[in-house]
Amino acid sequence: MIRNIFLLVLSALCAWSCTALDDAIVPGPATEPQPADAPHSLRITVAPKPAFAEAAINMPDGIPLPQTRTVQTEEGTKWEEGDLVWLYVEFYYTDTQFHRHYSALKYTGTTWRYLTETEANSLELKSDLNGVTFNRTLIYGQADGSTQYVQANIRAFYAGNSKPDANGLITIPAPDSGSSVPVMEAYSTTRGDLSQPLTLDFTYLCSRLRIPADYGVQMGNYKYYASCDLTGGILNIKTVATPLDLPATAAPRDIFLLPVANGQGTPAPITLTRSGGATWIFTPRPGTGTATSATDYFGQSYTLPDLAPGGVTPGEM
Numbered sequence: 001m002i003r004n005i006f007l008l009v010l011s012a013l014c015a016w017s018c019t020a021l022d023d024a025i026v027p028g029p030a031t032e033p034q035p036a037d038a039p040h041s042l043r044i045t046v047a048p049k050p051a052f053a054e055a056a057i058n059m060p061d062g063i064p065l066p067q068t069r070t071v072q073t074e075e076g077t078k079w080e081e082g083d084l085v086w087l088y089v090e091f092y093y094t095d096t097q098f099h100r101h102y103s104a105l106k107y108t109g110t111t112w113r114y115l116t117e118t119e120a121n122s123l124e125l126k127s128d129l130n131g132v133t134f135n136r137t138l139i140y141g142q143a144d145g146s147t148q149y150v151q152a153n154i155r156a157f158y159a160g161n162s163k164p165d166a167n168g169l170i171t172i173p174a175p176d177s178g179s180s181v182p183v184m185e186a187y188s189t190t191r192g193d194l195s196q197p198l199t200l201d202f203t204y205l206c207s208r209l210r211i212p213a214d215y216g217v218q219m220g221n222y223k224y225y226a227s228c229d230l231t232g233g234i235l236n237i238k239t240v241a242t243p244l245d246l247p248a249t250a251a252p253r254d255i256f257l258l259p260v261a262n263g264q265g266t267p268a269p270i271t272l273t274r275s276g277g278a279t280w281i282f283t284p285r286p287g288t289g290t291a292t293s294a295t296d297y298f299g300q301s302y303t304l305p306d307l308a309p310g311g312v313t314p315g316e317m
Contacts, residue, residue: 040141042152043197046105046112049079050184050201052208052301055284081109084161085200086170088233089138092151100132102168102230129168129231140194151191155233156200158184159225168230174238175224175255176246182206182256183225185235205235206256207284208301213252214275219244221268223258248275 085105092098105112106119114137115123125134142148160181164170173179186200205225211217226238237258246255267284284302 040139040195042138042140042154042194044105044154044188045197045199046079046085046156047186047199047201050204050299052204053299054301054303079107081107082161083107083158085112086157086159086228086230088132088155088157088230090151090153091138091140091149092153093149095150098151101135101138102129102132102233103135103138123163124166125164126166126168132168132231149194151189152194152198153189154187154198154200156186156188156202157228157233157235158182158202159228159235164230170228170230172225172227174226175222175257176244180255180257181225182208182254183228183235204299206258206298209255209257209270210301210303211246211249211253211255211272213250214248216248216273216275217244217246217255218271218273219257219268224256225258248273 083106085107087101087103087105089101089103090098091101104115104120104123104125106115117136120134120136127134140149140152159170159172160179162170162172172181172183183205184202185205186202188198188200190196190198209217220243222242222244223237225235227236228234229236244257269281269283271279271281273279282302284300
């Protein structure tokens with residue numbers, strides 16, 4: 001039976017030795033047997049988290065508003081211990097025929113590795129989801145050293161650390177859940193020589209709103225990514241745009257969502273209400289979207305400062 005192994009290596013480990021043992025790169029429980037065919041493992045480099053692009057905010061009179069934060073926090077730009085990246089993989093053995101698999105990588109705080117058997121069991125991962133096979137580890141070659149596949153396509157997702165349900169669907173927390181998730185996606189492909197490294201460069205598929213303490217948030221129309229389907233490598237946007245009404249909290253917080261634009265590309269305004277009644281209105285930077293699209297707001301960040309009542313409009317990036 002063909003075994004398949006994904007091996008995650010850090011950028012600093014780009015030099016690969018065909019004699020290296022998997023347990024030198026991917027530590028696991030001492031009782032767990034290590035794969036013997038590490039030289040045929042796909043070599044994957046997971047890049048650092050991307051940075052959100054901070055948008056400046058201008059007052060109605062055109063005077064730039066001093067930003068409360070011009071650089072992101074360390075927590076916002078680094079992977080955190082326990083983070084999971086899900087992989088949807090297509091291994092082509094001809095130009096038109098391929099096997100489909102899903103797998104996952106876990107960040108240990110210092111490096112990435114595939115799941116151990118214990119971790120895979122705790123996530124209750126099914127061996128087959130509508131023809132998509134779960135493989136804890138994946139390889140591209142055969143025991144005699146020959147290459148079995150001509151191409152490998154990988155689509156990777158960060159959708160929080162929730163486990164998939166019995167149908168391979170990962171539910172992503174809604175912005176009003178108190179645990180909003182910055183959804184990310186990466187894609188990589190290689191053809192011919194599958195021994196060459198693959199790099200997963202992630203892109204944020206949401207905008208970030210940094211909300212001051214003691215402010216509630218109201219928004220008339222918004223969307224968000226609601227689920228990730230491992231059986232097809234698909235992220236699903238919540239299609240019914242609904243109002244958002246978040247009560248004030250004692251601490252600042254981030255929420256991740258997609259402002260819905262009208263036909264002219266102007267996104268829905270956001271109202272902040274201070275505890276006690278003072279309000280002001282913020283409008284995300286206009287884009288070129290439509291009434292059903294919000295792709296212009298991928299990767300943007302708005303740090304909303306504590307202001308006197310009034311309105312502000314976004315400036316240039």
